[in-house]
Amino acid sequence: MKDADNEQYLKRGTLAVLNVMRDLSRYQTPLMVTFNRGQFISRLLVADEECIIFDLGSNALSNEWVLESPDFSVCAETYGAKIEFTLAALTLVEYEGLPAFSAPLPACAWQIQRREFFRINAPLEPVFWCYTRWPDGSPARFRLQDLSLGGVGVLPEGPLPEGLTRGDKFSQLRVELGEFGQFEVTAELLHIGERSVVRKGEACVIPRLSFRFTAIEPVQERQLQQVIFALERLARDKASRFQ
Numbered sequence: 725m726k727d728a729d730n731e732q733y734l735k736r737g738t739l740a741v742l743n744v745m746r747d748l749s750r751y752q753t754p755l756m757v758t759f760n761r762g763q764f765i766s767r768l769l770v771a772d773e774e775c776i777i778f779d780l781g782s783n784a785l786s787n788e789w790v791l792e793s794p795d796f797s798v799c800a801e802t803y804g805a806k807i808e809f810t811l812a813a814l815t816l817v818e819y820e821g822l823p824a825f826s827a828p829l830p831a832c833a834w835q836i837q838r839r840e841f842f843r844i845n846a847p848l849e850p851v852f853w854c855y856t857r858w859p860d861g862s863p864a865r866f867r868l869q870d871l872s873l874g875g876v877g878v879l880p881e882g883p884l885p886e887g888l889t890r891g892d893k894f895s896q897l898r899v900e901l902g903e904f905g906q907f908e909v910t911a912e913l914l915h916i917g918e919r920s921v922v923r924k925g926e927a928c929v930i931p932r933l934s935f936r937f938t939a940i941e942p943v944q945e946r947q948l949q950q951v952i953f954a955l956e957r958l959a960r961d962k963a964s965r966f967q
Contacts, residue, residue, distance in 0.1 A: 745771035
């Protein structure tokens with residue numbers, strides 16, 4: 725990422741970096757903290773011209789290890805951009821009566837504006853479902869295939885209604901994510917495609933729809949980012965078991 729061609733994404737100087745940090749704090753955007761012995765999810769508590777303070781991770785051993793790490797990277801995905809920055813060694817401090825990590829304000833941060841968002845495949849088990857109504861008012865249920873901050877890919881149950889076209893608006897699309905909860909957004913149909921699947925031992929072709937979220941609240945964005953991080957971690961853990 726740190727090429728000369730990507731200088732447009734680089735935020736330098738105290739004020740520019742501080743504005744990025746304060747936005748992360750204001751919207752409680754989840755942070756993925758990666759260091760030489762692992763990673764954990766945190767959130768930025770406060771930032772000023774001197775330092776930033778963020779939450780400890782949920783694993784006590786990781787919290788001990790990260791204090792010994794010489795450097796580490798932090799990334800966050802907001803609805804409009806991906807943010808990356810690095811920090812030097814941490815110190816353990818107290819913030820509002822609770823332990824927290826502190827580090828000097830980073831000298832720079834990458835704020836990568838983009839149209840495409842990182843997508844994570846939905847697990848095969850348990851199945852996640854989406855619910856809405858077709859433009860003619862009839863109910864629709866979809867099996868969730870993949871998920872991002874920008875939208876979802878789904879497999880509809882049953883045939884598509886006549887007249888369905890790209891650009892159709894859906895005022896209520898409910899995405900149910902099992903133990904991770906659910907959220908409801910407005911969405912636009914971006915693409916009508918096909919997908920090959922095996923059912924009862926036979927290959928068949930079924931429709932596949934892509935939806936773009938047209939409006940998403942900050943609290944929904946935070947929830948969605950946490951789900952994406954969790955599913956990414958589960959997929960990585962599963963892959964490591966089969967290596």
